[in-house]
Amino acid sequence: MNAPSPDTLRRGWCPSTLKPMETGDGWLVRLHPPGARLTPAQLQRIAALAARHGNGLIEISARGNMQLRGVTAGSHPALVATLLAERLVDEHDGDGPQRLTLVSPLAQLGCHSGASRSEEPGIHEHDEASGRAGPLGASCIQDSVHGFRAQACGLPRNDGLGDRIDALALAAEIEARAREVSGLPAKFAVVVDGGGESSLEAFAGDLRIVATAPGRVVMALADRLWFGPLAESEAGAVVAQVLARFAAKRAQTPDAIRRMGDLAADELAALTDLPATEAPAARPASRRAGLFALGESHAALVGLPFGRAAAATLDRLAQASEMLGCPEIRLSPWRGLAFRGLSEANAIALLDGAAADGLITCDDDPRLSVQACAGAPACSRAEAPAMADAARLAQVLAPDLAAGLSLHVSGCVKSCARPGASDLTLVGESGRYRIVIGGGARDSAVATLDLSALLTRLQPGQDLHARLRAAGRLSGPTK
Numbered sequence: 410m411n412a413p414s415p416d417t418l419r420r421g422w423c424p425s426t427l428k429p430m431e432t433g434d435g436w437l438v439r440l441h442p443p444g445a446r447l448t449p450a451q452l453q454r455i456a457a458l459a460a461r462h463g464n465g466l467i468e469i470s471a472r473g474n475m476q477l478r479g480v481t482a483g484s485h486p487a488l489v490a491t492l493l494a495e496r497l498v499d500e501h502d503g504d505g506p507q508r509l510t511l512v513s514p515l516a517q518l519g520c521h522s523g524a525s526r527s528e529e530p531g532i533h534e535h536d537e538a539s540g541r542a543g544p545l546g547a548s549c550i551q552d553s554v555h556g557f558r559a560q561a562c563g564l565p566r567n568d569g570l571g572d573r574i575d576a577l578a579l580a581a582e583i584e585a586r587a588r589e590v591s592g593l594p595a596k597f598a599v600v601v602d603g604g605g606e607s608s609l610e611a612f613a614g615d616l617r618i619v620a621t622a623p624g625r626v627v628m629a630l631a632d633r634l635w636f637g638p639l640a641e642s643e644a645g646a647v648v649a650q651v652l653a654r655f656a657a658k659r660a661q662t663p664d665a666i667r668r669m670g671d672l673a674a675d676e677l678a679a680l681t682d683l684p685a686t687e688a689p690a691a692r693p694a695s696r697r698a699g700l701f702a703l704g705e706s707h708a709a710l711v712g713l714p715f716g717r718a719a720a721a722t723l724d725r726l727a728q729a730s731e732m733l734g735c736p737e738i739r740l741s742p743w744r745g746l747a748f749r750g751l752s753e754a755n756a757i758a759l760l761d762g763a764a765a766d767g768l769i770t771c772d773d774d775p776r777l778s779v780q781a782c783a784g785a786p787a788c789s790r791a792e793a794p795a796m797a798d799a800a801r802l803a804q805v806l807a808p809d810l811a812a813g814l815s816l817h818v819s820g821c822v823k824s825c826a827r828p829g830a831s832d833l834t835l836v837g838e839s840g841r842y843r844i845v846i847g848g849g850a851r852d853s854a855v856a857t858l859d860l861s862a863l864l865t866r867l868q869p870g871q872d873l874h875a876r877l878r879a880a881g882r883l884s885g886p887t888k
């Protein structure tokens with residue numbers, strides 16, 4: 410296995426297994442498991458590899474991708490060889506995205522007309538021991554959960570998530586067709602939304618498919634223009650046509666066209682032969698953690714605080730899920746893992762154990778409203794310890810975060826964790842934070858403060874709290 414070239418390792422590259430990205434704590438290696446799903450045994454295996462070949466930290470990105478941190482030039486070849494040999498990743502050689510579709514981890518298999526299209530997982534089992542810690546819940550994390558060792562909360566549930574198409578099967582078809590299209594940007598995103606209660610409206614997409622009726626979908630381009638309706642069975646071919654036309658358009662001026670949103674309205678409309686249509690009605694936001702009833706079985710959706718966990722934590726979680734009979738784990742864009750196919754009692758047991766281990770099991774956990782990058786010391790570009798400070802900020806702002814305030818803590822202006830605007834954005838700068846209200850990392854700051862002053866002035870009755878309220882970024886009674 411050859412080491413990646415220095416050019417491959419440049420920052421800003423969309424990383425993959427074969428093309429890691431250099432960061433402050435070593436190489437970041439992104440994994441794309443086949444079909445975006447894992448068995449508990451596979452998750453244990455990945456945890457063991459993260460500990461052996463990296464620094465033992467595992468992340469799940471806001472695109473539902475898994476990534477290992479702290480890999481080195483010396484450890485990368487053996488890591489890649491093992492991942493490929495054990496079919497833990499599905500890497501292709503093309504120039505486009507390794508995976509471009511985003512599907513809810515709670516999407517129902519075989520919904521409506523696509524019942525026969527869902528593939529069996531083809532999951533590769535193995536039985537190698539993985540350096541296990543004790544059973545989940547037997548020893549709680551002491552150092553990284555920052556006071557959030559809550560119990561699994563009131564366990565609300567959804568009975569019947571109401572998907573109107575087989576979003577998983579459609580996403581698999583789109584992935585297969587997209588591999589035939591060269592010239593797509595590496596970060597191109599296709600959102601496939603089954604139209605049920607697990608809405609993906611919160612995630613931006615270059616192209617979006619939303620089911621509006623059983624077996625019927627509409628399509629959005631750049632989240633601006635809507636087209637359709639069309640049959641679920643035709644959607645894969647229509648998306649492939651759009652991708653091919655976009656790639657051809659982009660080939661004319663690749664530097665000017667990086668994403669679908671760079672095209673004007675008439676250029677977007679020229680990508681499809683479908684008629685324009687109205688945007689579908691907005692749906693309530695999805696729950697991002699907790700217990701879900703999926704037909705006859707249940708799922709436990711567990712979030713990783715700020716998208717990151719120790720390999721040992723995930724190993725304990727995987728072991729527990731295996732003991733509880735979980736057949737399938739899906740990666741969640743809410744930066745966690747969905748353990749599917751469980752009985753209700755076993756899903757609750759898994760959530761209880763995860764909560765005791767410091768993981769997120771309640772939709773109102775304030776950490777779910779915080780986006781934070783690794784920051785210092787993990788990232789060499791960081792000008793502040795973003796992730797560590799995010800935990801303290803989440804505690805101070807817990808009531809406001811639970812009420813809907815969005816907080817982004819970025820170690821520097823590059824804004825890796827969240828490209829867009831938040832109610833409150835904090836940008837690391839020489840050990841302090843630039844404070845942006847209602848904007849992104851490059852917008853004008855209202856002040857620049859160190860963490861201590863920031864924590865004080867964000868308290869009710871202090872000036873920054875008042876400014877957030879005046880900007881309409883806080884709800885609830887004035888204090």
Ligand code: SF4
Nearest residue numbers: 782788820821824825
């Ligand atoms: S935003 Fe965070 S992770 Fe990205 S380069 Fe800056 S400090 Fe590093």
